[in-house]
Amino acid sequence: MTQSQMMNGQDRGVTGVVNRPMLSRVADAMYWMSRYVERAEHISRILVETSSLLTDIGDLAPALRREYWRDVLRVLGLDSGEVAEELLKGTDEEVAFRICNFMTFEPDNPSSLLGCLTLARENARSVRENISAEMWENLNTLYWSLRGDEAQARYDESAQELYRQVLLGTRLFAGLTDQTLAHGQGWLFTQIGKSLERLDLVCRTIAARSMLLLNADMAIDSDERNIHWMSLLRNCGSLEAYRRIHVGDMEPESVVAFLVLERRFPQSIRYCVHHAHDAAVRVRAEIDPHTTDQAVRILGRLNTQLEYADVGEIERIGLIAYLGQIRAATTDAAEALRNSYFLH
Amino acid sequence: MFSEYHLNGIFDEMFEAAGEPRGHYRSVYTRLAALSNDAFQRRRRMADLSFKNQGITFTVYSDTTGVEKIFPFDLIPRIVPSNEWETIEKGLSQRLMALNAFCRDVYHEQRILREKIIPAELIYSAKMFRREMLGLQVPRDIYIHICGTDLIRDKTGQYLVLEDNGRTPSGVSYVLENRAVMKRVFPVLFGAYRVRGIEDYPHNLLHCLQNVAPQAREDPTVVILTPGIYNSAYFEHSFLARQMGVELVEGRDLIVDNNSVYMRTVAGLRKVDVIYRRVDDDFLDPLTFRPDSSLGVPGLMNAYRCGNVALVNAVGTGVADDKAIYPYVPDMIRFYLNEEPILNNVPTYICSRESDRKYVLEHLHELVVKSTNESGGYGMLMGHQSTSAERAKFAEMIKKDPRNFIAQPIVELSQHPSLIDDRFEGRRIDLRPYLLSFGDKVVVMPGGLTRVALRRGSLVVNSSQGGGSKDTWVLEEDGESPPLLQPELVPEGVTV
Numbered sequence: 001m002t003q004s005q006m007m008n009g010q011d012r013g014v015t016g017v018v019n020r021p022m023l024s025r026v027a028d029a030m031y032w033m034s035r036y037v038e039r040a041e042h043i044s045r046i047l048v049e050t051s052s053l054l055t056d057i058g059d060l061a062p063a064l065r066r067e068y069w070r071d072v073l074r075v076l077g078l079d080s081g082e083v084a085e086e087l088l089k090g091t092d093e094e095v096a097f098r099i100c101n102f103m104t105f106e107p108d109n110p111s112s113l114l115g116c117l118t119l120a121r122e123n124a125r126s127v128r129e130n131i132s133a134e135m136w137e138n139l140n141t142l143y144w145s146l147r148g149d150e151a152q153a154r155y156d157e158s159a160q161e162l163y164r165q166v167l168l169g170t171r172l173f174a175g176l177t178d179q180t181l182a183h184g185q186g187w188l189f190t191q192i193g194k195s196l197e198r199l200d201l202v203c204r205t206i207a208a209r210s211m212l213l214l215n216a217d218m219a220i221d222s223d224e225r226n227i228h229w230m231s232l233l234r235n236c237g238s239l240e241a242y243r244r245i246h247v248g249d250m251e252p253e254s255v256v257a258f259l260v261l262e263r264r265f266p267q268s269i270r271y272c273v274h275h276a277h278d279a280a281v282r283v284r285a286e287i288d289p290h291t292t293d294q295a296v297r298i299l300g301r302l303n304t305q306l307e308y309a310d311v312g313e314i315e316r317i318g319l320i321a322y323l324g325q326i327r328a329a330t331t332d333a334a335e336a337l338r339n340s341y342f343l344h
Numbered sequence: 345m346f347s348e349y350h351l352n353g354i355f356d357e358m359f360e361a362a363g364e365p366r367g368h369y370r371s372v373y374t375r376l377a378a379l380s381n382d383a384f385q386r387r388r389r390m391a392d393l394s395f396k397n398q399g400i401t402f403t404v405y406s407d408t409t410g411v412e413k414i415f416p417f418d419l420i421p422r423i424v425p426s427n428e429w430e431t432i433e434k435g436l437s438q439r440l441m442a443l444n445a446f447c448r449d450v451y452h453e454q455r456i457l458r459e460k461i462i463p464a465e466l467i468y469s470a471k472m473f474r475r476e477m478l479g480l481q482v483p484r485d486i487y488i489h490i491c492g493t494d495l496i497r498d499k500t501g502q503y504l505v506l507e508d509n510g511r512t513p514s515g516v517s518y519v520l521e522n523r524a525v526m527k528r529v530f531p532v533l534f535g536a537y538r539v540r541g542i543e544d545y546p547h548n549l550l551h552c553l554q555n556v557a558p559q560a561r562e563d564p565t566v567v568i569l570t571p572g573i574y575n576s577a578y579f580e581h582s583f584l585a586r587q588m589g590v591e592l593v594e595g596r597d598l599i600v601d602n603n604s605v606y607m608r609t610v611a612g613l614r615k616v617d618v619i620y621r622r623v624d625d626d627f628l629d630p631l632t633f634r635p636d637s638s639l640g641v642p643g644l645m646n647a648y649r650c651g652n653v654a655l656v657n658a659v660g661t662g663v664a665d666d667k668a669i670y671p672y673v674p675d676m677i678r679f680y681l682n683e684e685p686i687l688n689n690v691p692t693y694i695c696s697r698e699s700d701r702k703y704v705l706e707h708l709h710e711l712v713v714k715s716t717n718e719s720g721g722y723g724m725l726m727g728h729q730s731t732s733a734e735r736a737k738f739a740e741m742i743k744k745d746p747r748n749f750i751a752q753p754i755v756e757l758s759q760h761p762s763l764i765d766d767r768f769e770g771r772r773i774d775l776r777p778y779l780l781s782f783g784d785k786v787v788v789m790p791g792g793l794t795r796v797a798l799r800r801g802s803l804v805v806n807s808s809q810g811g812g813s814k815d816t817w818v819l820e821e822d823g824e825s826p827p828l829l830q831p832e833l834v835p836e837g838v839t840v
Contacts, residue, residue, distance in 0.1 A: 020591075020609075020614075021609035021610050021611035021612075021614060022609060022610055023591055023593065023597050023607060023608065023609055023610075024597070024608045024609060024610055025594065025596070025597050025608070026591075027610050122573065125399065125573050125578075125582075126572075126573045128399075128582040128583075128586060129582050129585040129586035129591075129592050133398070136398070136399065137397050137398055137399075140396075140397055140398070140399045141397045144396065144397070185610065283610075287610055287611040288611060341610040342610075344608040344609065344610070344612060344613070
């Protein structure tokens with residue numbers, strides 16, 4: 001412990017308002033709360049989109065049905081092992097039914113919607129005094145909408161409807177986080193958590209889909225290809241924004257460039273890296289001005305790399321390898337964050 | 345909905361006689377009698393949903409998994425007229441002043457033992473007596489800063505003190521939340537009465553905590569220490585931290601260095617001045633108390649001893665909370681304050697006294713036997729509802745360890761109408777007001793937690809034993825209750 005670490009009392013910011021450094025445990029919980037909510041959002045979107053895609057084109061591409069469901073598992077790293085084999089057995093209908101159930105309610109699956117929202121809520125519960133009443137109530141209500149007695153009945157009636165409600169609930173949570181919580185340290189940690197989770201999931205989703213399409217290239221005729229790339233954009237919540245910029249163009253290169261390099265769209269990787277870097281810089285400035293830390297360095301480098309990248313660079317390195325690099329840097333940044341702030 | 349209401353031959357808070365409400369209940373009665381069952385059920389659902397969505401729950405541990413439950417809320421308010429409250433307030437303040445003087449004395453000069461007003465062996469055999477506190481100077485000589493005294497009313501309506509909870513009394517968050525929900529569900533009825541506000545409690549609590557900061561530090565850092573989210577009262581810990589704007593910490597967030605307490609923050613260590621701890625003595629410091637505790641902070645007692653941190657409540661206040669010492673509280677009031685007690689105790693037999701023990705063993709069927717160190721309604725024998733096997737078991741336990749038991753005549757607690765299914769029925773209640781000690785004065789929150797034994801015929805109001813709670817309205821001034829101005833309108837489908 002150095003002398004500067006043992007400062008007495010509290011620091012006053014320029015406004016004269018007390019600027020209390022938050023508890024490490026609280027920062028950690030806010031970061032994870034935010035990550036789990038983001039994960040739940042991405043999962044519910046993938047489940048909605050996969051079901052509706054297969055309703056549209058199922059007959060056209062019967063060979064792909066099972067691959068699409070495997071894809072859902074692959075995005076979350078659940079596609080290998082005994083559990084995955086069990087889930088992928090039987091008829092297409094059985095597989096769809098089983099995987100939806102597994103990704104919605106399965107208590108042993110921490111990546112199920114219920115699993116994510118339980119963890120998000122537990123983290124929120126442990127820092128309730130640090131989040132707004134609105135955020136807590138929203139997350140708690142969302143949790144009970146999947147936990148309550150009626151949840152299974154509503155799911156049986158229309159799984160799509162349930163997923164859409166989860167989507168709405170998680171987006172509401174993000175909005176409430178922005179509008180009802182002071183944009184201080186706690187909020188900044190939620191932003192870092194959200195951005196890192198989102199960019200990681202977008203990387204995984206692109207990688208999984210491009211592998212699927214690469215392997216199945218022969219089986220798909222070119223008219224259908226558009227549908228598959230569109231569904232990738234849908235999975236990432238980006239189709240409408242993409243169309244407004246790339247009118248009538250569904251070339252794989254354009255889709256990938258949009259998801260990876262688009263500067264202005266909040267679901268793109270570059271936007272997330274920028275946002276995470278920005279939040280990390282501001283956390284540092286609040287806590288120990290005029291210094292930097294490892295997380296800021298890693299995110300800063302990645303940010304600059306994406307700022308000056310072009311499609312050609314991605315092609316030279318190879319899409320999968322390129323996404324792999326981004327994910328590796330993201331993991332390093334998360335680890336650095338943990339060391340700098342959560343492990344005091 | 346009052347058509348089948350029975351007075352059951354005990355003191356009824358609302359009714360003087362069948363169909364005749366007391367003056368201060370008249371408006372509530374008229375209002376409730378006019379409500380249809382549907383309207384009432386709708387309000388009940390609104391209230392329940394509001395508690396659930398806000399996560400106002402407590403955790404019940406049945407087997408290995410905890411279940412989150414909402415604390416059943418009974419929509420019919422309990423009303424206390426201002427003249428009754430005045431007596432309660434004076435009586436409680438007097439009692440807390442005496443209890444604090446007693447704690448200070450027991451851990452220093454022990455005058456009350458030397459003058460043989462309380463037998464010394466009773467103190468030394470008390471499980472909650474902490475030798476570590478002997479001679480230790482606590483800030484402003486306050487031991488019990490926060491007290492939650494349980495009051496009951498006997499057949500004649502007299503208020504009696506059932507126990508003084510001077511360790512870590514809980515429930516105040518429910519008082520505040522019940523009030524907030526009540527205002528939303530019955531706005532007109534609430535507005536028609538002049539009910540004393542309780543919303544300044546968190547503010548007063550913060551002042552009470554800052555009041556004992558070491559070295560009168562300006563802008564001291566106050567924290568609440570919780571055992572964590574799995575504790576049954578976690579909601580309350582978090583609620584109070586939020587209301588006061590202070591940090592809620594767990595043991596692992598704190599560290600003792602050079603006899604000062606620090607919390608681990610994103611910017612390194614920050615000094616802590618006052619800890620409102622909701623962790624029992626036993627678990628506070630593994631170096632001093634239970635070595636297997638992971639909830640506490642190693643070295644905390646040393647920092648406390650050095651006067652670098654204040655603990656609220658002080659360590660060792662359980663000695664004043666011991667059920668075998670409770671019978672001596674009236675004597676403490678006479679001894680330390682030279683006053684007569686304003687509120688009476690429930691008559692109590694101390695089993696370690698031979699004559700008392702003999703009486704207790706012969707009259708088990710008409711007494712309540714309590715273990716001196718248990719709380720929450722555990723370790724009790726309700727004589728009149730017990731089987732002979734249970735009585736034999738308790739007789740054995742009393743003979744084996746008489747110090748650990750007291751007995752009291754069964755007090756017929758007062759009853760109050762509760763909504764049970766689709767009609768009103770009388771259910772037993774008690775009252776836990778919350779007191780804050782500032783040393784030279786005591787601040788009593790006007791109202792408190794009215795707990796209800798929701799099981800028919802039950803005398804046990806604890807939440808762990810199927811109890812619920814009500815909002816408690818202390819009136820600003822006396823007189824008849826006000827007329828109602830407009831009907832209560834809560835549109836269908838409105839969520840609160």
